[in-house]
Amino acid sequence: MPKIPRISLPLRAGALLAVLALPAAAPGPAQAQHDPREAVSVVSGTAAFPLAIAAAERFSLKSDQAMPVVERLGGARAFQAFCAGQGPRFADAAVTERRMTRAELGACQRKNIAVSETAIGHQAVALGQLPGRAPAGLSLRQIFLALARQVPLEGRLIDNPYRLWSDIDFALPVAPIEIYGPPPGSPLRDAFVELVMQPAAAALPELRGWTAEQRAALAGALRADGVFVELGEDEAETAEQLTRHPGALGIFSFNFLDRQGARLDALAVEGISPRAAAIADGRYPPARPLYVYAKPGQAKDTPGLDGFLAEIRGAAASGPGGYLTLRGLVPLPAGQGGGTAGRVPSGN
Known part of the structure; x- marks a missing residue:
């Protein structure tokens, strides 16, 4: 961060x-x-x-x-x-x-x-999933490439072509990308864009010549092709969707995800799991x-x-x-x- x-x-x-x-x-x-x-x-x-x-x-x-x-x-x-x-x-x-x-x-x-x-x-924001599912962790770059409406590829900007996690990185599962999250304008959506998508865009070598405003606009436009599904602001609805779609991920506030206990697993980001201590000392990036x-x-x-x-x-x-x-x-x-x-x- x-x-x-x-x-x-x-x-x-x-x-x-x-x-x-x-x-x-x-x-x-x-x-x-x-x-x-x-x-x-x-x-x-x-x-x-x-x-x-x-x-x-x-x-x-x-x-x-x-x-x-x-x-x-x-x-x-x-x-x-x-x-x-x-x-x-x-x-x-x-x-x-x-x-x-x-x-x-x-x-x-x-x-x-x-x-x-x-x-x-x-x-702090976090990605959650049902226990025992993969991936157990993602980088900011991988999250950006999974969720951005448009991504840089071979020197140009194109509509996001990635449908499987393995399309982004061979080390990730050969499984569909399916993510549920909050709608535009909600505090959680704003926080996710500012804490995950914008830092990821700023770190992409392909976007080094872009202005901060251009990168922010790219980072704020999430997919609308069915891979990312916008729900309401109630995070309990997102958690419910994960029980119906076992391979999916959800976007949550840290507090909500932490209160779920063993019902949901939190994904590590850049190798750091979302924990109160890691948030307080600045090690967990999306905080x-x-x-x-x-x-x-x-x-x-x-x-x-x-x-x-x-x-x-x-x-x-x-x-x-x-x-x-x-x-x-x-x-x-x-x-x-x-x-x-x-x-x-x-x-x-």
Whole structure:
């Protein structure tokens, strides 16, 4: 999984990323507004959106305060909106599937915005099948070639011709490729494309001359010839299909597959089985950390901000057994806490 550039200093949960000791700027239109805003404003990445919504709903029910307004923008646009300014007109928090880059942090710094950062857990996707079936593991390249609507072959892009696993690699079984998964626009489908298909496309030598946008478009278009079957968003339906089609694979969130126990086997990806420890330390490729960013200075204008942050960071939400785990969040390991005592991973 591609490494995300990290900000230089190790940070703890809620640690301030940037506080600039600059003279106060003349108040603009946003700064001139001092009336408290009724609802917390949150911007979100695509895959993190269901988590942000769930925490917002729970916070509103428990506190009897206005439901936070959560806007689904995607990672880059969420950070742009978050760092657009300070004050009641601008977002109070961001829930994202990646860490803020140096350039994005710089946009906040230039506006004298102090930012706090908390890692609340991870997101991971996995392929599952009935016990005792083959293949037991696949590479990212093999998954891409099995699922992409078009693939590079002999210097050109063609409709996917692969029908058997052995067509992709002689080491794989001589068996039909049959995969069930979520529909376009669902959080699980978005996560699968971003964590499996896009990294695989980026690593293909045949696509080295392509732009990131071109590779992303290719990776996001899955087969429509019957080899891949789109189901609904209910992962239990996918699991049910596997019992009816014993040789098939299913696309699942890690949490759902883990709860199946011995009913389903998880495939290794790049030789690494999906396990909580491998997800936490970054060894399992189709996984990524999830972060919550906030502007502590906006708490005075948005009274519910501290309460919302306590909710989404709290053990009842992001700890083991928390309600966000039912929506795909993999809790931080013991010792890193849930959200309340978690530490932003060092490195990068």
